Each structure stands twice: as structure tokens, then as C-alpha cells.
Amino acid sequence: MNIRKLFLFAFWTGCCLTSTLYAQERAKPKKGEGVSTFLQRFGYTSRAAQKEFLEINKGKLTRDGGLILGRSYRLPTGKKSGKKARAGSRKTSVVEPLFGPVYQNVSVRSHELDGACLYLVSGHGGPDPGAIGKVGNRELHEDEYAYDIILRLGRALMEKGAKVHIIIQDEKDGIRDDRYLSNSDRETCLGQTIPLDQIARLQQRCDAINRLTYKDKEKYKRAIFIHVDSRGRKDQVDVFFYHSPGSKLGKRLAENIHKTFERKYDKHQPNRGFRGTVSERSLYVLKKSNPAAAFLELGNLQNERDRKRLVIPSNRQALADWICQGIIKDFKGKQ
Ligand SMILES: [Zn+2]
Incomplete structure (x- = not known):
């Protein structure tokens, strides 16, 4: 593999990795979903996850804190369930x-x-x-x-x-x-x-x-x-x-x-x-x-x-x- 091919390979895998992460990180709400029901669908039930969601999606919500249909939102990276984490701790x-x-x-x-x-x-x-x-x-x-x-x-x-x-x-x-x-x-x-x-x-x-x-x-x-x-x-x-x-x-x-x-x-x-x-x-x-x-x-x-x-x-x-x-x-x- 010459240098150029190697570079292309690295670039290509880099893209794949980024796009996978990107795909995992974001999601669009369904009709009628509020923040908590939307997060619940992905297994996020802790208060910490909800707090993180609001922070990373600042300015993307309606004035009264609702989700906008068709818009994609970033999902939290922290612990999904507060209850489970406590029971397991x-x-x-x-x-x-x-x-x-x-x-x-x-x-x-x-x-x-x-x-x-x-x-x-x-x-x-x-x-x-x-x-x-x-x-x-x-x-x-x-x-x-x-x-x-x-x-x-x-x-x-x-x-x-x-x-x-x-x-x-x-x-x-x-x-x-x-x-x-x-x-x-x-x-x-x-x-x-x-x-x-x-x-x-x-x-x-x-x-x-x-x-x-x-x-x-x-x-x-x-x-x-x-x-x-x-x-x-x-x-x-x-x-x-x-x-x-x-x-x-x-x-x-x-x-x-x-x-x-x-x-x-x-x-x-x-x-x-x-x-x-x-x-x-x-x-x-x-x-x-x-x-x-x-x-x-x-x-x-x-x-x-x-x-x-x-x-x-x-x-x-x-x-x-x-x-x-x-x-x-x-x-x-x-x-
Ligand atoms: Zn004795």
C-alpha cells in the first residue's frame, strides 16, 4: 500500500466512524412526543440524561420546551437510567x-x-x-x-x-x-x-x-x-x-x-x-x-x-x- 492509498484508507475509515457516531447521536421526534417520551424511547429515563439533552439542544426547542417535528436532536451521552444505575451500584x-x-x-x-x-x-x-x-x-x-x-x-x-x-x-x-x-x-x-x-x-x-x-x-x-x-x-x-x-x-x-x-x-x-x-x-x-x-x-x-x-x-x-x-x-x- 503506497502512501496515497494509505491516506485514502485512513480518510475513508475516519468518515465511516464519524458517520456511525453521528447516526447514533441524533434522532427525530415522532408526532406528539415531548422531551421525556422522546428520550424514553431511546432508554433515557434519568434526570441527568434529560438535563444533558436540554443543554446540548439549546435553542432547538420551542419556546415552551417542546420538540419540533422533522428536526433532528442530539441524544445524551451519559447514563440512560437513573434507577438502574442506583440498583446496580x-x-x-x-x-x-x-x-x-x-x-x-x-x-x-x-x-x-x-x-x-x-x-x-x-x-x-x-x-x-x-x-x-x-x-x-x-x-x-x-x-x-x-x-x-x-x-x-x-x-x-x-x-x-x-x-x-x-x-x-x-x-x-x-x-x-x-x-x-x-x-x-x-x-x-x-x-x-x-x-x-x-x-x-x-x-x-x-x-x-x-x-x-x-x-x-x-x-x-x-x-x-x-x-x-x-x-x-x-x-x-x-x-x-x-x-x-x-x-x-x-x-x-x-x-x-x-x-x-x-x-x-x-x-x-x-x-x-x-x-x-x-x-x-x-x-x-x-x-x-x-x-x-x-x-x-x-x-x-x-x-x-x-x-x-x-x-x-x-x-x-x-x-x-x-x-x-x-x-x-x-x-x-x-x-
Ligand atoms: Zn472457649
Whole structure:
């Protein structure tokens, strides 16, 4: 192809392109059509589209804003339907009263976890306080600390666009920035009284999760159980990550959270010695709940060193954030 032919070719394609665009951009009204009915015919229903139309066709309408038959009008370039755009747009904020008045408004900052559904269960609750640590005359109850971390985790997950079910609930507590969390037996399992009998208590929360999983349409569904009663060793931070025997997805989830903890400990506390282990364990809640799950023991309230770590609210937040990052890692690698 010589230069002249090339030039002609370019000119020709340029013309075609322009004329196609030109044809798409303009249209003539039918008899009886006003601006909005005319625009509706081309799928433009938003106020913004109508505004744009009036601007780009200034001086082409009748004095009272009508269309002139036989005249061609330029069509808007913006979004066609305001309603559709709103329905398709993602949520930017959510309210979860369980987080308490200070934390209940959650802004969704990213959509990394769009399509993920999490069932969050704090250990014990109701008539069962779990492990009890003592500071002077004060009793620290495991269920209160596990619940605070679960709420912080739930909030972190929601900020990333996840759907979150908080299975054990206390309608009064919320996220608490206190060192010593007051004890109560108000906790319920999605509003139901928690029975004292251990098997009944565990079966109740599994039933609650399983009922929800039938309704939830997300492909990625995972349950997280949090306890604060592991066996601590001197000068070492022991965190146990359990999954159900034979559960590949549960194992992967536990490993992803474990890896995040290892990385964070290396970075923030290189000399502390983190001893986290992932293992399978035949726990009732892991066996009886449908979604793949990880069961975490984040420390021990009866161990002085762990207790010091867990009473600091920012530490509980850090634990929640790390678990959240582990879940993101797991969700991203799901295929
Ligand atoms: Zn426990």
C-alpha cells in the first residue's frame, strides 16, 4: 500500500466512524412526543440524561420546551437510567446496631469481599462465660472478649463489602474500647435464649448457621469460631487454628489466617516468638455446621501475659484485622 492509498484508507475509515457516531447521536421526534417520551424511547429515563439533552439542544426547542417535528436532536451521552444505575451500584454504608452507637455506622471502603458470606460465632455466651481470668477481684470472662473481637471482625469484613451474620449477639454491649469488659449473661443465639447444656448450646448455634446457609446465595460461605482460652506458654504467643478433619476448604481458610498472623508477628513483634499451629480437630461445631469453618483460639485469659495482650482494645482490633486479611486472602484464592 503506497502512501496515497494509505491516506485514502485512513480518510475513508475516519468518515465511516464519524458517520456511525453521528447516526447514533441524533434522532427525530415522532408526532406528539415531548422531551421525556422522546428520550424514553431511546432508554433515557434519568434526570441527568434529560438535563444533558436540554443543554446540548439549546435553542432547538420551542419556546415552551417542546420538540419540533422533522428536526433532528442530539441524544445524551451519559447514563440512560437513573434507577438502574442506583440498583446496580454497590452499598456505600451499612448500619449494624450490634456494634453499638459509636461503631454502628459502617462505611464500605472497598469491595474485595463482595460475594463473600461469613457466619461469625463467639465462643460461649448466655449462661456460659467460658474461661475466667482474674485480675485482683475482677473476673474477666472469655465470652465477653471473644464477642468483642467477633464484632470488630464483623465490622472489618463489612467495610470490605462482605455479608456478615453475627450468630451470638448481645444487644447492649457493642464494640467496647475498655480494658475490662463487664460481664453479662444477656447473649442470645440470634435472639434465642442460649441453653446451659453444652450439646444443646452448640447444636443451637450450628442450627442457626445451617438455616441461614439455605437462604444465602453467595458461593463463598465460611464460618469463624473464636475462643480465648488456649494454653499459653511462657514468653510465647500461642494461637491455635483448627479445621474439621478432612475439610479441604476449612484447612485452607485456617492456613490463610495463620499465614497472615505469622507475617504480622514478624513485622510488628519480631522478638516475641509466635507459635501458631494449624491442625484438624474433631470439634462439635466444626462437625455440625455446614459451611467450611475455622476455629480460632486467640490466647488465654488465664495466662497473665496473654491477658495483658487481650485487655488492650487496640490489640483486639489488630487480631480482628488480621483475621479479616486472612479471610480476604482465602476469598481471593477461592478458584
Ligand atoms: Zn472457649
